[in-house]
Amino acid sequence: MEYKNSFSEHTRTMHSSLIRELVASIKTVPGLISFAGGFPSPKTFPKQKLAEIYSQVITEEGAEVLQYGASEGDNQLKDELLKWEGYKHINHDNILVTAGATNGIYYYTRALIEEGDVIFCEAPTFLGTLVAFDALGAKVHGIPMDSEGIDLEILKKDLREFRTKGRKVKFLYVIPDFQNPSGISMSEQRRKELVRFALDFDLPILEDNPYSRLRFSGDELPTLYRTAFEQYRNPDIVTEIVSFSKILGPGMRLAFVKGNKNLVERLCSWQQKVNITPDCVTERVAARFFQQDLMQPHLEMIRSFYRPYLETMLEALDKEMPSNVMWTHPEGGIFLWLWLEERFNCDELFEQAKAHKVAFIPGSKFFPFGEEQYNCMRLNFTYSSQEQIQEGIARLATLIKSF
Amino acid sequence: MEYKNSFSEHTRTMHSSLIRELVASIKTVPGLISFAGGFPSPKTFPKQKLAEIYSQVITEEGAEVLQYGASEGDNQLKDELLKWEGYKHINHDNILVTAGATNGIYYYTRALIEEGDVIFCEAPTFLGTLVAFDALGAKVHGIPMDSEGIDLEILKKDLREFRTKGRKVKFLYVIPDFQNPSGISMSEQRRKELVRFALDFDLPILEDNPYSRLRFSGDELPTLYRTAFEQYRNPDIVTEIVSFSKILGPGMRLAFVKGNKNLVERLCSWQQKVNITPDCVTERVAARFFQQDLMQPHLEMIRSFYRPYLETMLEALDKEMPSNVMWTHPEGGIFLWLWLEERFNCDELFEQAKAHKVAFIPGSKFFPFGEEQYNCMRLNFTYSSQEQIQEGIARLATLIKSF
Numbered sequence: 001m002e003y004k005n006s007f008s009e010h011t012r013t014m015h016s017s018l019i020r021e022l023v024a025s026i027k028t029v030p031g032l033i034s035f036a037g038g039f040p041s042p043k044t045f046p047k048q049k050l051a052e053i054y055s056q057v058i059t060e061e062g063a064e065v066l067q068y069g070a071s072e073g074d075n076q077l078k079d080e081l082l083k084w085e086g087y088k089h090i091n092h093d094n095i096l097v098t099a100g101a102t103n104g105i106y107y108y109t110r111a112l113i114e115e116g117d118v119i120f121c122e123a124p125t126f127l128g129t130l131v132a133f134d135a136l137g138a139k140v141h142g143i144p145m146d147s148e149g150i151d152l153e154i155l156k157k158d159l160r161e162f163r164t165k166g167r168k169v170k171f172l173y174v175i176p177d178f179q180n181p182s183g184i185s186m187s188e189q190r191r192k193e194l195v196r197f198a199l200d201f202d203l204p205i206l207e208d209n210p211y212s213r214l215r216f217s218g219d220e221l222p223t224l225y226r227t228a229f230e231q232y233r234n235p236d237i238v239t240e241i242v243s244f245s246k247i248l249g250p251g252m253r254l255a256f257v258k259g260n261k262n263l264v265e266r267l268c269s270w271q272q273k274v275n276i277t278p279d280c281v282t283e284r285v286a287a288r289f290f291q292q293d294l295m296q297p298h299l300e301m302i303r304s305f306y307r308p309y310l311e312t313m314l315e316a317l318d319k320e321m322p323s324n325v326m327w328t329h330p331e332g333g334i335f336l337w338l339w340l341e342e343r344f345n346c347d348e349l350f351e352q353a354k355a356h357k358v359a360f361i362p363g364s365k366f367f368p369f370g371e372e373q374y375n376c377m378r379l380n381f382t383y384s385s386q387e388q389i390q391e392g393i394a395r396l397a398t399l400i401k402s403f
Numbered sequence: 404m405e406y407k408n409s410f411s412e413h414t415r416t417m418h419s420s421l422i423r424e425l426v427a428s429i430k431t432v433p434g435l436i437s438f439a440g441g442f443p444s445p446k447t448f449p450k451q452k453l454a455e456i457y458s459q460v461i462t463e464e465g466a467e468v469l470q471y472g473a474s475e476g477d478n479q480l481k482d483e484l485l486k487w488e489g490y491k492h493i494n495h496d497n498i499l500v501t502a503g504a505t506n507g508i509y510y511y512t513r514a515l516i517e518e519g520d521v522i523f524c525e526a527p528t529f530l531g532t533l534v535a536f537d538a539l540g541a542k543v544h545g546i547p548m549d550s551e552g553i554d555l556e557i558l559k560k561d562l563r564e565f566r567t568k569g570r571k572v573k574f575l576y577v578i579p580d581f582q583n584p585s586g587i588s589m590s591e592q593r594r595k596e597l598v599r600f601a602l603d604f605d606l607p608i609l610e611d612n613p614y615s616r617l618r619f620s621g622d623e624l625p626t627l628y629r630t631a632f633e634q635y636r637n638p639d640i641v642t643e644i645v646s647f648s649k650i651l652g653p654g655m656r657l658a659f660v661k662g663n664k665n666l667v668e669r670l671c672s673w674q675q676k677v678n679i680t681p682d683c684v685t686e687r688v689a690a691r692f693f694q695q696d697l698m699q700p701h702l703e704m705i706r707s708f709y710r711p712y713l714e715t716m717l718e719a720l721d722k723e724m725p726s727n728v729m730w731t732h733p734e735g736g737i738f739l740w741l742w743l744e745e746r747f748n749c750d751e752l753f754e755q756a757k758a759h760k761v762a763f764i765p766g767s768k769f770f771p772f773g774e775e776q777y778n779c780m781r782l783n784f785t786y787s788s789q790e791q792i793q794e795g796i797a798r799l800a801t802l803i804k805s806f
Contacts, residue, residue, distance in 0.1 A: 001607060003663055008513070011513065047461055050465065051461035051462040056454075062454070067653060103677060106676060110411070112414075136676075204409070248469070252684055270414070270538070279655060
């Protein structure tokens with residue numbers, strides 16, 4: 001039996017997350033320092049507490065959590081999530097617990113996108129989401145960013161153009177806080193303007209929020225969801241997905257979607273067909289983590305843990321890089337973004353960097369298909385040690401200078 | 404913002420698992436005895452061992468299992484699965500670990516089905532799968548069963564008819580062991596004939612296997628996958644999905660798909676876009692459960708535990724039911740199936756049964772849309788106590804006799 005002739009069209013043509021192959025290709029290089037991955041540091045995983053809670057939950061509540069749970073998600077966890085975020089205008093029906101953020105993004109996209117519909121996003125943006133959009137038959141178009149986030153003038157112009165041509169632009173996908181891959185955070189003013197624009201032009205926003213709790217300095221900014229609620233009393237225009245991957249650990253697949261009730265109910269209908277429910281043990285463990293007041297001190301620990309790594313990378317860049325290189329200066333998250341002069345092609349640089357025993361992800365991977373830029377790269381600062389960061393940035397600078 | 408006008412077509416029109424609503428509607432009836440659910444008994448959950456293993460896994464391997472894992476699934480678990488089933492001709496690349504069986508079924512269907520393609524299944528069959536097929540745009544057609552399983556003559560005739568009309572029949576979905584909802588197990592002879600037929604007519608088989616390890620009496624039968632391998636040295640025609648929901652507990656979302664490598668690789672591509680990976684903690688806990696040689700004694704415990712419940716239900720049916728009622732006599736699993744005379748409509752009976760404080764799932768829910776039969780019902784025997792089973796069957800018999 002050959003299956004390849006039986007595959008559905010999108011199954012035949014869909015892209016893989018190229019990062020997997022890139023990361024696999026450097027695994028075997030001895031002594032290589034990698035800024036390529038998007039992995040949190042295992043040192044931030046609250047292992048001891050989680051071990052206790054897992055054991056407690058199974059022992060005391062095993063009959064419940066090992067049984068089928070609600071497709072909507074565990075109510076005890078939802079209680080904690082509502083308390084954590086402090087929203088009074090919403091309830092359990094506005095929340096869907098999912099097996100990670102990508103899972104929630106998949107349901108949202110599945111619920112809204114018909115073959116050929118258009119999704120707008122920031123350019124660059126998270127590759128994992130781009131390949132999911134693509135596999136679901138969406139055409140993705142990227143809107144450039146400046147230092148304050150997505151460029152609203154270009155967004156307006158492009159939305160008008162697409163709509164004039166009769167294209168259905170179904171939603172805008174954004175990562176306002178410590179964006180993957182750029183590290184850029186949208187300014188408060190830009191958030192207000194973006195939500196105002198979205199309301200005026202009926203453009204739903206999908207807000208991906210994996211990093212907002214990983215702020216090491218500066219003032220916290222309201223999410224777009226909060227902005228829509230507090231500024232305009234109209235939160236339904238935004239659907240926010242909050243991930244626990246960089247908080248508790250990505251091996252526990254856990255995230256939640258917050259938004260309009262009718263929409264959440266439809267996402268839940270997809271959940272029933274795709275996963276039935278999230279992992280109920282994982283859900284209750286997360287609920288207990290909140291109930292035992294462990295989340296706040298844990299987040300403070302993560303922030304203190306990561307801050308020096310970011311500082312080390314920024315200092316190393318300042319010290320090592322030639323003056324024709326620019327980079328972002330994030331106040332949190334796990335990535336920063338680096339631009340070279342136009343003549344550089346970071347896809348090619350990636351291969352040469354292997355010989356210099358340093359790795360990054362070429363920037364081109366983070367643009368919608370057909371809209372690639374090549375003179376940029378993503379650097380992760382949360383996985384290598386501080387010594388490795390200094391040495392790795394020095395190697396990278398040597399390579400760039402040698403051009 | 405109103406989302407309902409923005410939903411994709413299948414999101415607007417898709418069915419829910421009606422069982423949810425039925426089960427919800429009886430929850431509030433005091434003293435009701437329910438044979439409606441498909442829940443395993445919480446007494447079969449290996450709580451104590453799992454509590455220890457969860458704690459061990461997080462303490463000793465937290466840095467690994469709380470991190471991003473492989474989309475293909477945990478290699479340690481795959482090693483154990485290969486040992487468990489004893490296949491020598493396959494390796495890790497033939498296996499995808501998924502967040503439950505429905506998740507694997509979703510990927511398989513997504514990989515093969517284009518809008519309007521046809522899926523054949525047994526009639527009746529598992530409702531949860533029917534709604535997933537439907538939501539993915541497939542037309543589902545049911546093939547009747549006799550006491551030995553799917554009717555091959557009708558299968559042949561219908562396949563010829565559909566193909567003559569130019570319809571693409573992409574695969575056949577079957578549950579050969581202790582089928583949900585009927586409790587029927589396909590005979591060994593029928594298995595051989597079905598696989599031979601599938602090979603001759605290039606009809607891939609999706610074998611759903613949640614119950615084969617729950618055999619309380621009689622001889623074990625080879626799965627279709629094993630039949631294809633051992634009888635015809637051609638296992639690729641069958642893709643088998645094995646669930647741990649009735650073994651460890653459905654709250655741990657865990658199953659695995661076994662099949663052709665190219666196909667498994669494509670399912671994995673969908674997994675990357677939908678869930679990234681299974682829950683890595685859950686995977687490793689299951690691996691340790693095998694490694695500590697706990698699976699075999701645990702399965703024996705479950706079988707001894709459930710056997711008396713099935714016996715009690717069969718005895719109660721013998722004792723209570725009038726002669727115009729028929730039912731299946733499964734040797735395992737969690738369901739049996741009951742037929743009434745044609746004049747009965749079990750959708751209506753369900754409402755009256757509530758007043759008699761007993762519940763079941765009307766048989767009509769388990770047929771493809773538009774092919775419903777109404778004089779049948781599904782009874783679960785693993786959730787109520789033996790006393791409740793006796794009393795509940797007596798109530799049901801009283802109701803049926805009163806017609």
